[in-house]
Amino acid sequence: MRIVFFVFALFFSSLSFGGFKPIHDKALEEKALDALEVHLVAEGLIRDDAELALAYEEGGKSIFFFRVREHEGGDELYRVFCSKARCRFSYN
Numbered sequence: 001m002r003i004v005f006f007v008f009a010l011f012f013s014s015l016s017f018g019g020f021k022p023i024h025d026k027a028l029e030e031k032a033l034d035a036l037e038v039h040l041v042a043e044g045l046i047r048d049d050a051e052l053a054l055a056y057e058e059g060g061k062s063i064f065f066f067r068v069r070e071h072e073g074g075d076e077l078y079r080v081f082c083s084k085a086r087c088r089f090s091y092n
Helices: 002-015 026-042
Strands: 050-058 061-071 074-082 087-091
Touching: 026 050, 026 061, 026 074, 026 087
Parallel strands: none
Antiparallel strands: 050 061, 061 074, 074 087
16 A cells, blocks of 8 residues: 555656746847846846756746855845746846
């Protein structure tokens, strides 16, 4: 019975990632960086300080995570949402 429960739990936990598709579109990545650049400049950083950590598509939205190393005493993670019309960032 434990084996059946284990297989059942393993199967359903793998379904939670079924809706995510990785993004490999450089043009969309540049658009997301453009949206983030305004905030980076306001904090005294440059565009090259941000590196892509993760990018995926979910439900018609593209979501990018950018990491800035050693900013204000630690790593900072920014999330940028892109739809068809525009991109906007938020702190993670």
